[in-house]
Amino acid sequence: MKSDLDTLMQVRNLDALVVLGNAEHNPPMYYFVGGGHVSDAMLVKKRGEAPILFYNDMERGEAAKSGLKTRPFSEFDLAELQKQANGDSLLALAMRFQKILEDFDLTRGRVGIYGQVEFSSAFGMMVKLKSLMPHVEFVGEAGMDSIFLMAMETKDESEVERIRKMGKITTAVVRRVQNLLTNSDVRADEVLLKEDGSPLTIGDVKSKIELWLAELGAENPEGTIFSIGRDAGVPHSTGNPTDFIRLGQTIVFDIFPCERGGGYFYDFTRTWSLGYAMPEAQELYDQVYEIYNQLADNFDLNAPFKDYQRMTCEYFESKGHASSLNTKAPLNGYVHSIGHGVGLNIHERPFSSLTVGDDHRLAPGVIITSEPGLYYPEKGMGIRIEDTIWVRPDGKMEILAEYPYDFVLPMKKWKKKK
Amino acid sequence: MKSDLDTLMQVRNLDALVVLGNAEHNPPMYYFVGGGHVSDAMLVKKRGEAPILFYNDMERGEAAKSGLKTRPFSEFDLAELQKQANGDSLLALAMRFQKILEDFDLTRGRVGIYGQVEFSSAFGMMVKLKSLMPHVEFVGEAGMDSIFLMAMETKDESEVERIRKMGKITTAVVRRVQNLLTNSDVRADEVLLKEDGSPLTIGDVKSKIELWLAELGAENPEGTIFSIGRDAGVPHSTGNPTDFIRLGQTIVFDIFPCERGGGYFYDFTRTWSLGYAMPEAQELYDQVYEIYNQLADNFDLNAPFKDYQRMTCEYFESKGHASSLNTKAPLNGYVHSIGHGVGLNIHERPFSSLTVGDDHRLAPGVIITSEPGLYYPEKGMGIRIEDTIWVRPDGKMEILAEYPYDFVLPMKKWKKKK
Numbered sequence: 001m002k003s004d005l006d007t008l009m010q011v012r013n014l015d016a017l018v019v020l021g022n023a024e025h026n027p028p029m030y031y032f033v034g035g036g037h038v039s040d041a042m043l044v045k046k047r048g049e050a051p052i053l054f055y056n057d058m059e060r061g062e063a064a065k066s067g068l069k070t071r072p073f074s075e076f077d078l079a080e081l082q083k084q085a086n087g088d089s090l091l092a093l094a095m096r097f098q099k100i101l102e103d104f105d106l107t108r109g110r111v112g113i114y115g116q117v118e119f120s121s122a123f124g125m126m127v128k129l130k131s132l133m134p135h136v137e138f139v140g141e142a143g144m145d146s147i148f149l150m151a152m153e154t155k156d157e158s159e160v161e162r163i164r165k166m167g168k169i170t171t172a173v174v175r176r177v178q179n180l181l182t183n184s185d186v187r188a189d190e191v192l193l194k195e196d197g198s199p200l201t202i203g204d205v206k207s208k209i210e211l212w213l214a215e216l217g218a219e220n221p222e223g224t225i226f227s228i229g230r231d232a233g234v235p236h237s238t239g240n241p242t243d244f245i246r247l248g249q250t251i252v253f254d255i256f257p258c259e260r261g262g263g264y265f266y267d268f269t270r271t272w273s274l275g276y277a278m279p280e281a282q283e284l285y286d287q288v289y290e291i292y293n294q295l296a297d298n299f300d301l302n303a304p305f306k307d308y309q310r311m312t313c314e315y316f317e318s319k320g321h322a323s324s325l326n327t328k329a330p331l332n333g334y335v336h337s338i339g340h341g342v343g344l345n346i347h348e349r350p351f352s353s354l355t356v357g358d359d360h361r362l363a364p365g366v367i368i369t370s371e372p373g374l375y376y377p378e379k380g381m382g383i384r385i386e387d388t389i390w391v392r393p394d395g396k397m398e399i400l401a402e403y404p405y406d407f408v409l410p411m412k413k414w415k416k417k418k
Numbered sequence: 419m420k421s422d423l424d425t426l427m428q429v430r431n432l433d434a435l436v437v438l439g440n441a442e443h444n445p446p447m448y449y450f451v452g453g454g455h456v457s458d459a460m461l462v463k464k465r466g467e468a469p470i471l472f473y474n475d476m477e478r479g480e481a482a483k484s485g486l487k488t489r490p491f492s493e494f495d496l497a498e499l500q501k502q503a504n505g506d507s508l509l510a511l512a513m514r515f516q517k518i519l520e521d522f523d524l525t526r527g528r529v530g531i532y533g534q535v536e537f538s539s540a541f542g543m544m545v546k547l548k549s550l551m552p553h554v555e556f557v558g559e560a561g562m563d564s565i566f567l568m569a570m571e572t573k574d575e576s577e578v579e580r581i582r583k584m585g586k587i588t589t590a591v592v593r594r595v596q597n598l599l600t601n602s603d604v605r606a607d608e609v610l611l612k613e614d615g616s617p618l619t620i621g622d623v624k625s626k627i628e629l630w631l632a633e634l635g636a637e638n639p640e641g642t643i644f645s646i647g648r649d650a651g652v653p654h655s656t657g658n659p660t661d662f663i664r665l666g667q668t669i670v671f672d673i674f675p676c677e678r679g680g681g682y683f684y685d686f687t688r689t690w691s692l693g694y695a696m697p698e699a700q701e702l703y704d705q706v707y708e709i710y711n712q713l714a715d716n717f718d719l720n721a722p723f724k725d726y727q728r729m730t731c732e733y734f735e736s737k738g739h740a741s742s743l744n745t746k747a748p749l750n751g752y753v754h755s756i757g758h759g760v761g762l763n764i765h766e767r768p769f770s771s772l773t774v775g776d777d778h779r780l781a782p783g784v785i786i787t788s789e790p791g792l793y794y795p796e797k798g799m800g801i802r803i804e805d806t807i808w809v810r811p812d813g814k815m816e817i818l819a820e821y822p823y824d825f826v827l828p829m830k831k832w833k834k835k836k
Contacts, residue, residue: 020537021537024639024640024641025443025639036656037640037641037643037654037655037656039654056654057747057749058652058653058654058753058754059654059655060652061649061652061654061655062654062655062656074747079746079773082773089560089562090558090559090560112538113537113538114536114537114538115536115537115538116534116535116536116537117534117535117537118532118533118534118561118564119438119439119531119532119533119534119535119537119540119541119558120530120531120532120533120558120559120561120564120566121558121559121560121561121564122537122541122558123531123537123540123541123544123556123558124557124558124559124560125558126541126558127558138541139542140508140537140538140539140540140541140542140543140544140545141508141538141539141542142507142508142511142539142542143536143538143539144507145507146536146538146539148538207633207635210632210635210678211629211632211633213632214628214629214631214632214633215625215629215632217625217628219638219639220637221442221443221637221639221680222442222455223442223455223679225455231479234476234478234479235476236455236457236474236476236477236479236480237455237477237479237480238454238455238480260628261641262639328495328497329475329492331475335476336476355497355500
């Protein structure tokens with residue numbers, strides 16, 4: 001939680017955090033500012049002190065909405081610094097950065113730097129700042145272990161409620177998609193049709209998803225996976241927009257929108273087969289659903305997340321599928337890890353691959369996905385089931401938005417010929 | 419244009435470009451890959467050679483859609499490197515980076531690094547890479563002058579058509595918003611009402627904007643400015659969602675969506691006063707419209723963009739307004755610059771502030787905004803008019819999406835009492 005930051009800073013011997021960039025679509029800045037049109041800002045937080053947001057004058061109103069202590073960049077005369085730097089604008093920005101740090105008495109010690117930014121100019125500026133301030137160590141942290149991902153790993157109740165609300169929006173859209181599909185007419189060759197009689201494409205479905213997400217107040221910055229057949233067998237294939245939708249094919253529908261303005265995400269997957277299922281696909285589905293339920297029964301408070309990755313690998317291997325337990329980077333079988341944290345990042349701590357540490361745990365307040373899957377692209381099929389789960393402080397695991405686990409969806413206007 | 423990159427690399431003595439990050443919402447990566455769900459990728463382009471995209475195995479299908487030469491990261495055993503690095507994951511990533519560069523015979527020389535990424539881990543990795551490869555100079559470039567913004571500054575015809583299409587979507591949404599407003603009922607106190615009789619809020623209008631943009635296939639990652647009265651007087655204030663919409667107030671409506679998936683932007687502003695206008699607001703509007711037209715008549719092929727900033731400052735100062743010509747960072751009057759380039763970045767070269775160089779020109783193929791404005795927050799008013807304009811190779815300036823310049827919008831169901 002945010003209140004852990006000072007302790008984490010002490011443990012890591014960081015005297016200050018500096019976050020660069022916009023307030024939107026920039027998790028560490030959003031964590032403090034709460035979104036809004038604050039661009040190219042800088043936030044400085046000394047250990048044990050409240051953060052201060054530096055903003056551009058034109059955005060003073062937006063900066064004020066953050067509720068943070070704010071200061072305008074115009075306190076520092078960038079045009080004058082630019083002159084002193086002989087027109088070297090990266091040097092001028094580094095000089096302004098130096099003046100800001102000096103203002104906080106940060107002339108030595110360790111300063112962590114964060115933020116979603118264009119790397120080139122930020123890197124160029126930091127190289128110059130390092131020469132200007134040789135007694136300050138500027139610290140970059142590995143994504144998975146950064147102090148922000150550590151703090152963000154556990155959620156407070158208001159964060160849980162925001163993610164829960166995104167879950168309700170997500171499943172409402174999934175319900176509409178399910179209705180759209182099952183109410184469609186079907187051509188003799190088992191292709192779904194739109195009302196105008198032309199084939200329903202993946203692109204059509206995705207357009208509806210975007211429309212419905214917008215209507216319900218969500219944003220979809222990372223797109224949606226809606227992939228059929230062979231594409232469903234490649235976990236991150238998003239689906240080919242011109243492909244038709246056919247009965248009896250596995251459809252992997254993985255949807256992960258966030259609050260408008262770049263806030264909290266939800267992550268959800270169902271796999272459907274319309275009208276009927278190929279026996280082999282049904283068998284795969286049953287196995288995925290079986291381990292999904294075994295996991296749900298076995299999640300224990302504070303257990304290492306990767307224990308469940310191992311459990312899933314062992315289960316799938318016992319059924320004859322490859323997994324990362326005994327195969328390096330498999331492309332068939334169980335090819336990813338069992339889940340990840342969800343918050344301001346769609347993927348955040350805790351992680352669950354076999355290589356991560358035991359500190360990635362089902363700690364109280366963590367929000368994770370559970371998403372077993374099986375993939376056989378050459379057979380034209382893939383299966384994944386995914387829910388977002390809150391590890392409650394009382395030790396219960398709560399799915400934040402319930403949705404049925406039907407695999408075969410009966411078509412309202414189509415019946416299988418006997 | 420993209421074909422300029424090799425020449426630019428030669429001029430800057432860069433042996434290679436490396437782009438990090440996702441394909442979406444990452445202009446330099448999008449420039450090559452064209453979007454799609456390719457995440458945490460790396461693109462390497464040696465001078466004079468075609469770029470190569472390194473991707474994560476799960477996204478092989480998405481990577482292939484780029485049409486680029488691709489290679490999977492799994493060619494390099496990150497788990498083994500992690501072991502060699504004693505679990506230091508930034509060092510392991512730096513070692514993989516080193517192996518990739520060595521594969522391209524890049525063991526000395528100058529390598530530019532780009533991409534929209536989380537700074538902390540990328541910076542931490544680069545610090546380690548610099549020690550691993552002391553003979554390579556890793557170059558960060560100032561945003562405004564980066565080789566990508568230089569190349570992107572001029573657009574080819576396919577880029578122009580994409581931006582034009584975004585202009586059509588943008589103005590279609592503006593038309594719908596205009597109709598929504600002018601068809602509204604009006605309460606006795608001049609507040610607009612929704613069909614259910616409750617006041618129409620800025621939040622309501624923004625929800626409609628999001629819905630209509632989604633319906634027409636656009637994305638709106640940076641939000642919309644729809645601000646009234648005092649907020650309209652602060653250029654980047656986005657408007658307060660709970661505020662009511664009233665007659666006779668200046669409404670600054672600045673909308674800047676992009677293609678779905680993080681592609682090309684459009685940028686457009688109109689200022690409206692519903693039903694009637696305050697005389698002082700009308701006077702300001704007339705002045706802004708006058709200089710808007712003077713600029714349109716005076717834009718010359720290859721002229722420095724900032725010449726038009728000077729012309730605008732001089733015009734407004736002659737009318738008694740402050741501007742950056744003689745006031746440092748004014749908060750009243752004409753408080754920003756006259757325009758900027760538009761493309762994969764909402765703000766890109768050429769820029770027009772008085773401090774930029776003459777190389778920011780109206781070169782053939784450039785796409786710019788022209789957006790004069792006047793701001794008086796304490797008087798509760800602000801005015802801006804903005805179009806996106808293509809500087810055609812034949813020297814004509816073409817507005818990419820036409821829209822009327824009415825200031826006072828008559829209300830269909832309301833008449834001013836005599």
